[in-house]
Amino acid sequence: MAAQLEQPTDISTDVALAVSTVIFALRIDPKTGLTTLWIPLVKRIREPHEGQWALPGGPLHCEESLADSAARTLKRSTGLTPKYLEQLYAFGAVDRSPGGSRVVSVVYWALVQSDEAERAVSDDNVEWHVADDLPTLAFDHNTIVEYALWRLRNKMEYSRVAHAFLGETFTLAQLREVYEAVLRKPVDPANFRRQMLASRAIVDTGRRLTGTSHRPPRLYRYNSDFTMADQGPLTPTRSH
């Protein structure tokens, strides 16, 4: 063991830091007609990997937090404000960026509301892709998206993350459709209804969806009094 321990301020100057964001939205796949997960990708305009698709991202600005940087990237590439934004992982394999200086990417994942996603803007460099059917991306970005998909699907089971795809109020059918689209499998309506109501995670608003049928479905909201183990003591703080 070394007699002297390095201190946290012995900082490396040879490793650079970037922040990238996996932004999920639910949209209809025109090929299948089914609602599924999409993400926006940016076409790289320089080497390495010029011309390939990559996750939106960029350098961390000096005066912004990691989450602020991710929110800025999201705003820039989609025009949207995230309904849900959480740190995913820091990716730092030695060989993840070919040539030049080594880059460690702190990656966030975000969910945007489905009706907002329809209004998302894109410039020439941004294109939305089906998250489960991507081309070969730049760097290790396929691995990053694969991990983000796993995290989202895993988190559907034990948190209220599905809420982020919906508005403040929603019908049980709308909530079930989110589960079906994200998990890519049919969900039995009766079982779903029973489990959701038993979980205490959602609350009947007493109102009903208007203008739909002679027997309009009830509107629910997530129960904000009910603490779930979403992010624990680390509530993301963003300065704007």
Place this chain on the structure above:
Amino acid sequence: MAAQLEQPTDISTDVALAVSTVIFALRIDPKTGLTTLWIPLVKRIREPHEGQWALPGGPLHCEESLADSAARTLKRSTGLTPKYLEQLYAFGAVDRSPGGSRVVSVVYWALVQSDEAERAVSDDNVEWHVADDLPTLAFDHNTIVEYALWRLRNKMEYSRVAHAFLGETFTLAQLREVYEAVLRKPVDPANFRRQMLASRAIVDTGRRLTGTSHRPPRLYRYNSDFTMADQGPLTPTRSH
């Protein structure tokens, strides 16, 4: 929206990167006689926060992965090899390091086996502290430890992380003692036994603990055939 999107290789040179590690071991607290969680801390030998305790850490070396860096820190500060090592979070608040350049810390958490922890070495700069009763640490390290404790306790509920405190085989009483020490509350032996056996997470080895009593308890091991949602597709790869 900006006409041109920044690319992930537009890297910031004003933000430095460090890797720190929260290393948990179970040890007896001489004040209470109870087994509890301890972590090793390093006394800072320079400003900022000179003389304060801090998490072991240091700069990322050019040729090592983030996890390798954390394992190196752990080896250096305890002499031990981690039984469990996982990325916790990247901490990047703008004001987390007073003065000088801004530092983003990618933090790992590690669990070391209890019998190994008894053999842990420490030099003058390293001291073990009770994790739930820490002094004011340097930087945001109290927040980091608080989050690591939350993650560990949360993960006890849905993963086999408790295993990392034990050897390959263990009795149900030993496993229950780990839960009691980490969660800091008594666990009912009969309920614990029933839940553990029903979960399929552990397997009877057919052997018994020798040399203890006329009716020695059964030895169990974790069921490696049984996939749990520990880290999903991101299995940490370390080059050594």
